[in-house]
Amino acid sequence: MPKWNYNSNYPSIEDLIERAKQKVPRFAFEYLDGGCNEDVNLMKNTREIREVELIPQYLTRHIKSDMSTELFGHTYDAPFGIAPVGLQGLMWPNAPEILAKAALKHNIPFILSTVTTMSIERASELTEGRAWFQLYHPAKEEVRDDILKRAEAAECPVLVLLSDVPTFGFRPRDIRNGLAMPPKMTLKNIMQIMGRPDWALRTLVHGQPNFETLKPYMPKGLDLKQLGLFMDQTFSGRLNEYKVAAIRDKWKGKIVLKGVASEEDTEKAIKLGLDGIIVSNHGGRQLDAGESTIAPCTRIAEKYQGKIKIMMDSGLRSGPDIARTLARGAEFTFMGRSFMYSVAALGNQGGDHIIGMLKTQLQQVMEQICCERVEDFPKFDIRK
Helix, strand or coil: CCCCCCCCCCCCHHHHHHHHHHHCCHHHHHHHHCCCCCCHHHHHHHHHHCCCCECCCCCCCCCCCECCEEECCEEECCCEEECCCCCHHHHCCCHHHHHHHHHHHHCCCEEEECCCCCCHHHHHHHHCCCCEEEECCECCHHHHHHHHHHHHHCCCCEEEEECCCCCCCCCHHHHHCCCCCCCCCCHHHHHHHHCCHHHHHHHHHHCCCCCHHHHHHCCCCCCHHHHHHHHHHHECCCCCHHHHHHHHHHCCCEEEEEEECCHHHHHHHHHCCCCEEEECCHHHCCCCCCCCCHHHHHHHHHHHECCEEEEECCCCCCHHHHHHHHHCCCCEEEECHHHHHHHHHHHHHHHHHHHHHHHHHHHHHHHHHCCCEHHHHHHHECCC
């Protein structure tokens, strides 16, 4: 089996979570770790993925297992990538740069969020023009068009349209911690920062996290309350067919719709001429009463395989989780929290660690069940 380096002191996501808790102020960790309302969907996502069982075929003629995966004209080294995450620099200073560099090194996709703490231009520089960009739809057409021009100039090969945040999720932890919009820094949060000196020192070195992509559109000198008002006025997360069609007309590269949770939206994505979908429920952060991601992904793959590229995020935490998801018909997977736990736990080494660990875990599953290619995973779903 190929060897990828990872820190043997932290061979699981659970190890990384415990270490991250020790390194990051509580308000920042809870922003990363929490879902919405009662966390029902957050927990259901992973639980239902892990109900998928694979059946090994030990007497099959097996030469080798290769996890390389072709996606939109590029062959990646593994069938997983880094999902877009907002405010990454709040959770660990310089986090998006750490992950972008690791993505390039390991040849996996990195998706930059509109509302994270690194600019489109910097992401393109660090990934040699391979970074995907997730657009959180602006309310103003001129802002939308300018962001699209910047993404095109940065040579982003794939534009990801975020569809599952028509309104902000109700997140009790963030509300208690003052991380709702507008955010506020309480005495309790300040005390938490003082208890995490490494995080505080690195924040001083790298500077207070900001919405770097949005800086050209933000008036200077905004206080926190004004920032919240600016975000409310500048962005409308609610997509519709007309907004998507307008972007399809302007964007010449690949377009992926992220946040798909139904056959109906998949059908519309196909009719609109989109290239792919990411079945997602925003990591359980938006609708606690919704389905897990693996349930609609299974149905969508059965009905629409070959008509549009089908990918999935939300709930995946390990190599076996990736294997289970691929077995249910997803052609590629993305993870957000897992990568952030690793960076929060291990800093500059976190990106390399989590990718090496996931590659090792996934390769082991492939060799164990005698699966030679990623596209063969559905053959090992016990339902078949």
